[in-house]
Amino acid sequence: xxxxxxxxxxxxxxxxxxxxxxxxxxxxxxxxxxxxxxxxxxxxxxxxxxxxxxxxxxxxxxxxxxxxxxxxxxxxxxxxxxxxxxxxxxxxxxxxxxxxxxxxxxxxxxxxxxxxxxxxxxxxxxxxxxxxxxxxxxxxxxxxxxxxxxxxxxxxxxxxxxxxxxxxxxxxxxxxxxxxxxxxxxxxxxxxxxxxxxxxxxxxxxxxxxxxxxxxxxxxxxxxxxxxxxxxxxxxxxxxxxxxxxxxxxxxxxxxxxxxxxxxxxxxxxxxxxxxxxxxxxxxxxxxx
Numbered sequence: 528x529x530x531x532x533x534x535x536x537x538x539x540x541x542x543x544x545x546x547x548x549x550x551x552x553x554x555x556x557x558x559x560x561x562x563x564x565x566x567x568x569x570x571x572x573x574x575x576x577x578x579x580x581x582x583x584x585x586x587x588x589x590x591x592x593x594x595x596x597x598x599x600x601x602x603x604x605x606x607x608x609x610x611x612x613x614x615x616x617x618x619x620x621x622x623x624x625x626x627x628x629x630x631x632x633x634x635x636x637x638x639x640x641x642x643x644x645x646x647x648x649x650x651x652x653x654x655x656x657x658x659x660x661x662x663x664x665x666x667x668x669x670x671x672x673x674x675x676x677x678x679x680x681x682x683x684x685x686x687x688x689x690x691x692x693x694x695x696x697x698x699x700x701x702x703x704x705x706x707x708x709x710x711x712x713x714x715x716x717x718x719x720x721x722x723x724x725x726x727x728x729x730x731x732x733x734x735x736x737x738x739x740x741x742x743x744x745x746x747x748x749x750x751x752x753x754x755x756x757x758x759x760x761x762x763x764x765x766x767x768x769x770x771x772x773x774x775x776x777x778x779x780x781x782x783x784x785x786x787x788x789x790x791x792x793x794x795x796x797x798x799x800x801x802x803x804x805x806x807x808x809x810x811x812x813x814x815x816x
Contacts, residue, residue: 531587531588532590535592544590544725552588581622582626593615594633595658596635598656601780612664630675636788638659644786647743654783680788681725682717684696684720687814691815707765711770715784718788719804762805
């Protein structure tokens with residue numbers, strides 16, 4: 528049973544990766560501020576500690592899921608965002624190459640500007656906010672380091688959240704519960720993707736040892752946040768007629784309008800894990816009503 532090290536294991540995607548991969552791999556889940564046994568507390572900015580961990584535990588695979596993903600927070604604290612999203616990523620990629628560890632980096636659809644969707648893996652990146660720019664910089668560093676590394680681009684995520692604030696999808700439900708007449712963006716198209724589907728897809732990819740480069744993983748149902756709010760209001764048995772659609776972007780950090788990811792490589796490999804958003808989000812929300 529091979530060892531898989533997962534950074535960001537306390538996060539929404541990290542927890543799903545630990546759960547889905549544990550049946551076939553030995554998991555070394557790593558976190559920082561929220562890490563508690565059986566997870567390992569590891570500061571990715573402490574390079575000596577990272578190298579010691581790699582050498583002591585000898586993982587065959589490393590999935591780097593730790594990141595600052597909140598666009599507004601990225602704008603507000605650019606130094607910390609660069610340290611985690613770029614510097615730590617580049618260091619991990621280099622350390623893995625030197626140790627023959629397969630390296631997977633979780634990137635984002637926000638490396639694209641949203642003007643010519645759908646995007647295939649080889650399309651030119653052109654991020655419109657600082658979060659996307661840091662992910663683009665990390666991608667470039669990884670590709671320059673080794674063609675064997677794998678970059679996995681994903682869109683907005685949801686799944687089994689600890690709190691509704693944990694996902695940009697489920698936070699909409701919190702807004703609905705506070706105000707059934709709340710306003711929601713009806714300008715940007717998003718493709719909400721369940722973290723368990725990403726984990727299952729990565730499990731299939733890991734089973735193919737020579738796979739590297741860029742891979743897109745995305746849900747195939749398109750929604751604006753307003754449309755997601757309608758679906759969630761129905762799941763929460765709240766009225767939908769008072770919801771207010773916002774036809775212009777209202778966020779502090781600029782966001783692309785449509786970054787649909789076309790998963791051309793997964794299609795060629797016959798790998799597909801999808802679930803219906805309305806059904807899946809209802810299951811998530813039942814635990815938080």
